[in-house]
């Protein structure tokens with residue numbers, strides 16, 4: 151494993167205002183914030199349905215080609231995470247499983263399943279919002295997409311873009327659930 155790619159997330163979590171580029175090869179792109187707002191809008195749709203508010207979009211050549219949000223409860227399907235649903239839509243739209251040149255924006259750090267889907271779909275770049283201490287596999291618990299042992303991987307993973315907004319939506323959601331009980 152190339153340890154240069156494995157970041158210590160302790161520092162990242164303390165320094166949440168600054169988005170973190172996991173591989174240090176490239177800086178945050180300006181449009182990342184705008185696209186993350188779109189992913190947040192998807193998360194809001196999940197919130198309104200009583201789903202854990204996580205949203206994702208996929209962008210290719212400056213065009214949004216897929217939007218999705220977590221639908222695990224509605225569909226009663228364990229794999230209906232925002233990222234997986236967005237990847238399915240993007241594959242359908244581009245008529246290929248091969249999402250080269252695409253960037254995935256997601257409001258929460260991808261879990262192991264979604265990190266696997268990112269690797270398998272050959273997504274080029276991943277930008278996520280809040281870090282996930284419990285299941286994050288793009289730098290927190292593991293850094294699957296940048297593990298050099300995989301044959302194909304995204305060229306860049308960026309975390310912490312609008313992390314406050316993304317995290318707040320989740321906190322608010324869980325708080326509202328607790329209040330209902």
Ligand SMILES: [Zn+2]
Pocket residue numbers: 231232233260261262263264265
């Ligand atoms: Zn996931």
